[in-house]
Amino acid sequence: MWLKDSSIGRKFIMSLTGMALIFFLLFHGAMNLVVVFSEDAYNAICQFLGANWYALVGTIGLAFLIFVHFSYALYLTFQNRAARGNDRYAVRGKKEGVDWESENMLVLGFCVLGFLLLHLYNFWFKMQLAEITNGATAPEELATNGAYYVKALFTSGGCGIAYCCLYLVWLSALWLHLRHGAWSALHTLGWNNLKWMKRIKVLGVIIATLTVLPFAIVVLYYLGMNIGIY
Amino acid sequence: MATKNEDIKVITPEMAKIPAGPLELKWTNYKNHQKLVNPANKRRLDVIVIGTGLAGASAAASLAEMGFNVLNFCIQDSPRRAHSIAAQGGINAAKNYQNDGDSVYRLYYDTIKGGDYRAREANVYRLAEVSNNIIDQCVAQGVPFAREYGGLLDNRSFGGAQVSRTFYAKGQTGQQLLLGAYSALSRQIGKGKVKMYTRYEMLDIVLIADENGEKRARGIIARNLVTGKIERFFAHAVVVGSGGYGNTFFLSTNAMASNGSAAMQMYRHGAYFANPCYAQIHPTCIPKHGDFQSKLTLMSESLRNDGRIWVPKKLEDAKRLQAGEIKGRDIPEEDRDYYLERRYPAFGNLVPRDVASRAAKERCDKGYGVNNTGLAVFLDFSDAIQRLGKDVVAQKYGNLFQMYEKIVDENPYENPMMIFPAIHYTMGGIWVDYELQTSVKGLFCIGEANFSDHGANRLGASALMQGLADGYFVLPYTIQNYLSDQIGVPRMSTDLPEFAEAEKAVKAKIDKLMAIQGKRSVDSIHKELGLIMWDFVGMGRTAEGLKEGIKKIDAIKKEFWTNVYIPGEANALNNELEKALRLADFIEIGRLMAIDALHREESCGGHFREEYQTPEGEALRQDDKFAYVGCWKYTGEDSEPELIKEPLDYEFTERKTRNYKN
Amino acid sequence: MDQYIDIKVRVWRQAGPKAQGHFETYELKHVFQGASFLEMIDILNEQLVEQHKDPVTYDHDCREGICGMCSMYVNGHPHGPDSAITTCQLHMRKFHDGETITVEPWRSRAFPVIKDLMVDRGAYDKIMQAGGFISVNTGGVPDANAIPIPKPVADEAMDAASCIGCGACAAACKNGSAMLFVAAKVSQLALLPQGKVEAKARAKAMVAKMDELGFGNCTNTGACAAECPKSVSLANIARLNREFLCAKFKD
DSSP states (O other), X not given: OHHHHSHHHHHXXXXXXXXHHHHHHHHHHHHHHHHHXXXXXXXXXXXXXXXXXXXXXXXXXXXXXXXXXXXXXXXXXXXHHHHHOSOXXXXXXXXXXXXXXXXXXXXXXXXXXXXXXXXXXXXXXXXXXXXHTTSSSSOGGGTTOHHHHXXXXXXXXXXXXXXXXXXXXXXXXXXXXXXXHHHHHHHHTTOOOTTHHHHXXXXXXXXXXXXXXXXXHHHHHHHHHHTTOO | OOSOGGGOSBOOTTTTTOXXXXXXXXXXXXXXXXXXXXXXXXXXXXXXXXXXXXXXXXXXXXXXXXXXXXXXXXXXXXXGGSGGGGOOSOEEOOOOTTOXXXXXXXXXXXXXXXXXXXSOHHHHHHHHHHHXXXXXXXXXXXXXXXXXXXXXXXXXXXXXXXXXXXXXXXXXXXXXXXXXHHHXXXXXXXXXXXXXXXXXXXXXXXXXXXXTSOEEEEEEEEEETTTOOEEEEEOSEEEEOOOOOGGGGSSSSSOTTOOSHHHHHHHHTTOOEEOTTOEEEEEEEOOOOOTTOOOOOBOOGGGGGTOEEEEESSXXXXXXXXXXXXXXXXXXXXXXXXXXXXXXXXXGGGSOHHHHHHHHHHHHHTTOOOSTTSOOEEXXXXXXXXXXXXXXXXXXXXXXXXXXXXXXXXXXXXXXXXEEEEXXXXXXXXXXXXXXXXXXXXXXXXXXXXXXXXXXXXXXXXXXXXXXXXXXXXXHHHHHHHHTTOTTOOOOOTTSHHHHHHHHHHHHHHHHHHHHOOSBOHHHHHHHHHHHHHHHSSSSBOHHHHHHHHHHHHHHHHHHHHHBOOOSOTTSOOHHHHHHHHHHHHHHHHHHHHHHHHHOOSOBTTBOBTTSBOTTSOBOOOHHHHOEEEEEEOOOTTSOOEEEEEEOOOSSSOOOOOOOOO | OOOEEEEEEEEEEOSSSSSOOEEXXXXXXEEETTSBHHHHHHHHHHHHHHTTOOOOOOOOOXXXXXXXXXXXXXXXXXXXXXXXXXXXXXXXXXXXXXXXXXXEEOOOTTSOEEETTEEOOHHHHHHHHHHOSOOOOSSOOOOTTSSOOOHHHHHHHHHHHTOOOOSHHHHHOTXXXXXHHHHHHHHHHHHSHHHHTTHHHHHHHHHHHHHHTTOOOOOOOOHHHHHOTTOOOTHHHHHHHHHXXXXXXXX
């Protein structure tokens, strides 16, 4: 199967799953932003995305995307290290125009994944999972009250500030990952040429920023609330 | 042919196998009547091709496409690296796409005239004839020639012609043409029709006598340069496209590994070495800058399209330039001597290479040189920049300007470039008949390695043309005339005594070299040889100087064979040994060049004898005495070579004094 | 102005493909900055030969930046710390007095070391043999001007075709990927109408051979294009991806 056996096929899978995840994040971020304006509206969305069949299918789909994206990343990296050979260069010079993140996508990927687990514990564990398991993991009556959990996490004094910072670090890693990932995905799909070379990199930055910004706004909003700016 | 090789003193047109008939029908007639090999028999015939330059790669690919089994050898790590790749300017063809009056005849005539009437008419006409096929072939292979906005091919003008007939691909024409031939070759390697041997160097040719006692080339002895192992290879015919011997001068525009050893191996087996003294000195090279220098870099001749060559009019300005007190741009227009435009108003800066080189030497000899060594002239683009704008100049020559700046560390847009002549190409080479077969049966020689088409001087953009003509369109036909008689010859074992003896001799030579264990490195001796060649067998030659040069070369030979030091082992990768084996042959070639130059008492093309010049300093031919190809026949290690003449009786072209003035 | 400098050269020495390699440091005095980098290595080798030591083995030939033979990793860069040139065009004026210069061979599984700084780049030839050509035999081709090709297309093909096959792209790539090399050829031939006929088959064949030979997967870091001595653009890789994916979806 060329999607597994050929290098461009593997890259194709990486970019497709990557782009699908970006779409999910855009949607997720837009949804989060609602909490800043109206907690009720946000909770309505939480309700809508509770333990319904479509939300569950979506969740399983997402898990599958992440699994594929990550296992391909490991496979590619393993192959690439082998292709590099056993002897490493004693001196590696800084290469003009080569971004740090592009050479450290796996590291960034691990950062993102690590925080993802934390994030799942913070929210999904207490909401969708609580609903499915009828309150085994958290009180079921709070399962669709997303706003409550957001507040609980980010506005609980010192611990809240720490969480805010942690989430901001996570979002930075995600931004870096996407800054390379977004244009690289387009490039891998062949959507690039000489004229678009520069533009597509700018487009990558825009996509990365648009994806990460809504999350960051929510975190900063609650950070402000926590330290009592308003 | 009943005549035995031993008795030949004069080569007649019949012996050179020149077809009868009018000039323009010779090649057609030849093809119509030559013998061919049928497809089933082609599969049973093996051909060895030495070299993967334009000639070698195109020949190997074409022969394999036809169905022959080809064994192809090159000394580099890949066939794509042969030195044809470094040709910059372009390739000539008589397409007349520019509607400026070009024709096959005109290309023929310019080439004959450019060669100072020392080339064979029939060969040159054939070259002009197939030139058009080459362009078609290359375009079909995907060579990205420069195009005009309408999408059709662009041309530029080159030295020695009044029409624009040069096709080009940026400043990398040789590279693109070679990659075209390389792609055709790769295709055949992929199909298994060509067996490619990279990092192999031929060290001898194996001749085996047939049932009539006639010796025929039947294989080679080659050294695997990675393992040092000496190996034997059989084939029904051997084709050598190993390039020229310009590196005899140590400093030349040739690649470091370019060598004349294959030519010397052919020569020692009875192939004549023709016109060895015809070496081309290219006028536009970056001047030498130090003793450590390993090679000279060529700046494309195309620069002369827009660049103007000059030196100061006043000697005191030259002195100040040499002392580094002023720069070229500081000298006002009225104090500049555009000596090519002054001496040759009709062709101006676009005179042929030999003329431009000698004119530069003349000025520098008189003390007008413009750099610290006094051995450089200016090539100035300020006019062109004013006329066309910097952008246009940059678009046309940007990569060459960049190359110049990287080497010299000076911006050629601001200050004129400095250039000086350097050894670039050797018109002389192994004698071949019309079929490109040497005087040894079954041994063919193509490309720069043979002598055939350029006479005493080659025009710019003609080397690529000749290499590809030989490889794509001439040899694949003519070799069949030979191979058609060989279909009954079975593949021979390389255990035959002839192979064993040749291998033994090669090993003995290597052992002898390794055993010297003297004090001098190969390069240090080679540099010394180069200086002698430049001083005594260079741009201006005299009888006295040449005699002196021969003595000095003999001394070098002695020094080499008694005092060279080669580290390492013979049966392993050993660059120094490779260089030593090549230098041993360069010394012999240098001597042969001097002998030939001494015997040719005239000035023609790249060969300039100071005794034979007009009062204005132009070359003076002696057509009554020297209108022949000087072929040298090997007579033994310690005896002088014997001269055999192939008269050049021009039937179709009138010999004139070359005139680029009006 | 160019000066004379004293330098130390730290060179990778490796007796053979299987031998254990190591760095060896040599001192060179009074090296003219106008000398090319390879001329400096020549001077070093002269010195070694004089001392009856084994000279440094390295690939080089044309010494004017076009044959693609020279292949040194100098101070952490393929072809050294200058842009758009090969090692043979690198000059000593890029280094200063007292500097220690580290010289390594290309390091990539597909380019095994033969000796010292010399590596085997036969893999690139094999990729070309798999499909880096237009299948035409000698003779029987149409007139060169039969198919007009727009100048911008011809120029772009020329830029892609300027690849010299030196291997710097795979050597510079942290993934040991040969994508830029393959993309340059696929691009050149896919752009030209003559090459379009086989474009799909070519892309598939060359990529399959590249994968088979153990080159890594491209992750678009751009190191290849940044270090390419002929400035072959990364955009060619997008074209290769496009050609390849279209070919696969057509199947």
